[in-house]
Amino acid sequence: MKTAIVIPARFASTRYPGKPLVVLNGPDGAKTLIQRSWEAAMAVDGVDAVYVATDDDRIRDAAQAFGAQVIMTPSSCANGTERCAAALDGMDWEPDLVVNLQGDAPLTPAWFVSDLIAGFKDDPDAHVTTPVLRCDLLTYKNFVEDRKHGRVGGTTAVFDSNMNALYFSKQVVPYVGYDLTEAHEIPVFHHVGVYAYRPQALRDYATWPTGPLESLEGLEQLRFMERGLSVKCVEVEGKGRVFWELNNPEDVPRIEAVLNKG
Numbered sequence: 001m002k003t004a005i006v007i008p009a010r011f012a013s014t015r016y017p018g019k020p021l022v023v024l025n026g027p028d029g030a031k032t033l034i035q036r037s038w039e040a041a042m043a044v045d046g047v048d049a050v051y052v053a054t055d056d057d058r059i060r061d062a063a064q065a066f067g068a069q070v071i072m073t074p075s076s077c078a079n080g081t082e083r084c085a086a087a088l089d090g091m092d093w094e095p096d097l098v099v100n101l102q103g104d105a106p107l108t109p110a111w112f113v114s115d116l117i118a119g120f121k122d123d124p125d126a127h128v129t130t131p132v133l134r135c136d137l138l139t140y141k142n143f144v145e146d147r148k149h150g151r152v153g154g155t156t157a158v159f160d161s162n163m164n165a166l167y168f169s170k171q172v173v174p175y176v177g178y179d180l181t182e183a184h185e186i187p188v189f190h191h192v193g194v195y196a197y198r199p200q201a202l203r204d205y206a207t208w209p210t211g212p213l214e215s216l217e218g219l220e221q222l223r224f225m226e227r228g229l230s231v232k233c234v235e236v237e238g239k240g241r242v243f244w245e246l247n248n249p250e251d252v253p254r255i256e257a258v259l260n261k262g
Helices: 031-043 056-065 081-087 110-122 137-148 199-207 212-217 222-227 251-261
Strands: 004-007 024-028 027-032 049-054 069-072 097-101 130-132 155-159 166-168 188-192 193-196 230-237
Touching: 004 188, 024 031, 024 137, 024 230, 027 031, 031 049, 031 097, 049 081, 049 137, 056 069, 056 081, 069 199, 081 097, 081 193, 097 110, 097 137, 097 199, 110 230, 130 155, 166 199, 166 222, 166 230, 193 199, 199 222, 212 222
Parallel strands: 004 049, 004 097, 049 069, 130 230
Antiparallel strands: 024 027, 097 193, 130 188, 130 193, 155 166, 155 188
């Protein structure tokens, strides 16, 4: 399957303006967030093209300086999925799959994307795939503790016996009514914000208005589900890797620590 990775990036972030151009120091020197995200995408085997999709000239210029292909997209794009749909229209070829590797996730392992692509081979009827990672006990407890104190952390996912998503939430789902220990297999899955789409699913998404659940949760993938389109969850393994997204300035030293740890 011909596959394109799109890295949506915008300058005007409410929580962290200019985030894609923030510099992260690692053993290979100082590089911007968008460059490190692009390098993570370039590390995925079997991909035909990698694009940065942005609406900002500063991001375009920085990305082109380190060799990235750039597609300019409208500033009206409300989220990364809409920006991927706009980028699809800017390509001069038609991929079989489009992967959304978010521009604030430079620690995304290459095998997450490879597993998503494999998910389409296993299920030719799939429209959208996204990775889920079973929580370890510490992650689960951190999620629960965050919610007790009114903090919104990672997104969780529940799915049926065929791995089709039933719901995604910033609450911890499913609810567990007993104390979990190391002896338990944790029944909560952390959703990792990477997606792969059929081109038609992307084009349809761009024509649909925001649904009430998407608005309430602030989760773009719920728009597919509110329209009756299945989202296939693909279970991936962390293999000891740490996954920090860069959402706030406080995340910079955390990501740099992971980079420098090797």
